[in-house]
Amino acid sequence: VAVLVHGSVVCPFCGCGCGMYLAEWGKGLFRAAGMESHPSSRGRLCYRGWQVGDLTSSPLHLTSPLVRRGTDLIECSYQDAIAYAAEALQRAKEVAEPIWVVGAPHLTNEEAFATARLASEVLQTPYKDSLARAADEAAVWHLQYALGEPYRTPPLEELGGRDLVLVLNSNLGTEHPQAYAWVMRAQQRGAKIVVLDEVDQGLGRLADVYVRQAPGWLEVAIEMFIQATTGLDVGAGQGNRPSISGAINAEALNQAGALLSAARAPAIVASSASLPTPASAAKIGELLLALRSGKAEDAQVYLMRSEANSLGVTLMGLAPAAGASVDLEGLLESDRSLSAMVVVDDDLGRWVGAEGLAQLRPRLGTLVVLSAFDSPTVQTADVVLPVATVGEREGSVVGQDGRVWWLEAVADAPGEARSVVQALADLSEQMGGEATGPELDKVWQVMTAEVMECSRLDLQSLRAGEPGMVHHGVLTQPTGSPDPANQPHEPLGRAEGREWVLVSRRDENSWAFDPRMRAANLLERDLRRTRAPYVYLNADDIGKLQTRAGRKVEVSTVFGTAEVEIRALEGVPPGVVVLPQQFADTRRTLMGGGEVVAPGGRWWRPVWAAVRASR
């Protein structure tokens, strides 16, 4: 045992951005510890955060470059892999089909900047993006559209001082545990908690008022809250409308509306990835304005980003140029092809499922993957360059509140793995271009000179442990108009025999397909049995189907049929079936490719389903 290294990093998973130390307890044996001085995490970490140390110097780390020979990926030298990738990408530039460059939402700012520069300067493609945009940016943009000004999530620690917290359609305990912790602290200090959700995954039972709305009715429910803040009796005024009376618990809504009207410093909290449509983000903005125009001038929205550096990677230019769109589901639905794709430290299977990736693969052209860990995307790549992961690379990240933190390296990347910045620089040089260069400090100089929001950041201060702050600039806007939907998104495909409503939500296993999870032995142990698709029903409904939890049911919708395991969850309302979002392939089978397509993202509307116990 020799803890000689205490490096500080930011958790690379959800948008909470918790600070942590990585300590080495023996050669290559790292473990995370909470950082009490971090203003929003204060030493707390979630079950993913405590395991982050397992990623650093993991024995599952990719250590050797790989190139495809026929059906096999074979090890090769780093130089050969760079040369092969450069040659293939050069060829791809010369054909008509586009090249897409996709970066992970957890890349550091420098890595994201270098990735964007590779796309624009060397590959000369407008199709560059991070999957943060699908998860977060579209919701943020719709919120901004309603507010009429740039939006940034306030510091999480301020949540603890609120007198009312309204949680919308979000399972904070597992999606954003740090936000959950602050909500719990606010409650301990006397704040009222109101939960508005189609499914209660626990927080509803802890709330002062739980308002259940039928799937697809969130926007309408928020609209009724807006009316409630102006003193309308929403139960009397709207609840008598037949379409509403059955969809929203008007009595609870009135109670909640009364609490909301009385609050001086209320907070609205929602996870961007759990909002059912972009219109709901816009509605949240309208509610905020309504609250601020009343008694609550200090009302705030805490729209929680689902990915670690999703604000940062977007600021660094990892977003498509005007007119270009990097939409994996759209590509899947179309018959379009790419000439090549570069994936930087992410797994496409995490977003479109393993089957979706297999369907896409023949149309992706040359696939160059930079990755720290094995994944379905790595397995189908033409060239794989191993890269450093958390604890093995330096760099900065931007929290969802705009604070900038420096990540320290506590170990060298193993084997032939290089930093993302180095690998991209080598690739650029091989292709005859000069994107950013391999030196981190030079990348920093170029980045802070070009990205207006970063111009006041000071590298030395960041390295010394001081947080920086990005400017409040105008965030990149997706092209097109916001979703104007102001009516319920009624479930799709009603037909005789389909009497259940299927909704897609995040659950506690939503990270099961992140390849990094397999490197953490406790997470791998806990998540291993959650990778086969399952749905949640309440226990009574399972009984009505004359089956029991753990067995399988057949679910049929207008889109297709799938056989899945059933699990019992107390807060699922009668007649509702919840499909966890991470089962992208099953979701596509049962709910299509995302029926609500709005600038920057796709949303899956609820669908009517037939459910019967499998024989």
Added chain:
Amino acid sequence: MSTVKYFTISSRQLPQLLPPARALADSLIAPIRTLRGDILFSPTDGDKEVLWHYGNSLLTPVAYLYPPKEVLFEFELQEGQAPRLRYALDDQKRIIFGIRPCDTHAIAYLDKFLMGGDFVDNQYATRRMHTKIVTLACAEPASETCWCSCCEGGPIATEAFDVQLTPLGEVFLVEVAEGGQGIAEAWGDLLEPVQEGVEDLLALREAQAQRTKEAMKVNAHMAAAVRRVTAGVVPEGFWDDIGLRCAGCAGCSFVCPKCTCFNVVDELFAGGSGRRVRSKDSCRLAGYSLEASGHNPRPARSDRARRWSYHKLSYGYQQRNQYHGCVGCGRCVAVCMGGVDMPTVAKQVREVESSGTASAAG
């Protein structure tokens, strides 16, 4: 533990204790402040950076004896041959300097749990044998979350230390146990032997300890909670509420100096070599109790919350191990997402109405 001698030292001379102590060991581990202002126990050569007045560290220094991750052995596999195993016990000489009484108390428990039964944990035992403990007693609550007064974990250590330093105004009382004689000798003239008036100093220390206990903001009456859990009068529904609030992070276990659960994995490297790694685990995690058949006897968070709490609160465990399951360090208060840390649970166990359908301890 037999205390052999008492000394005093002026608080101004404290930094001078470090170089002679360091000369006795391969490494001296002491509380330092990181760039960001956090307190961490770390091997250090810089006398100036060692803290003498500090709130307790979130990462327990007990981890230097029972680390959150360690290699049990390395192996080489060759076809047709028996695996070759290589054990490498950690016999580095260490002094853990400035450790708080609560953590010292945890070491006393670990000594019994990992070395005092039918099976001896060789990794722990080897490290323990080569480690000296210099405890820094608390003259005031080390942090707002301290509650050792309820758990007999402090503010003065009663065992497992080799030397204990207690601030008493301008001087520190130096209590040297049998294992600390070498350190005391190395300190030589820095220490002023207490020839007379030991009782007065101890009375002063006791009065100070009493004031420290009274100043603690967290007060949960562990013993009363133990009685209620042991009597089996805590209703089942109580744990449902705790489970509902628990975020399932297992942070309480990962920071607890007394939690000993671990997981073991074999890490394989190229060429047939590998190592068996033990890492800290938690009964708060779903996979911990998951059986190979797929059955999980503690499937819900409430089940696991009860299990964890009973391990801390049940008199059965106390009888077996002779210690409370908690030292009152308050780290779980700092890290708990849902506000259902040990003192909160103990307090609520004390206050919850009894039920006829009580949950059995254990």
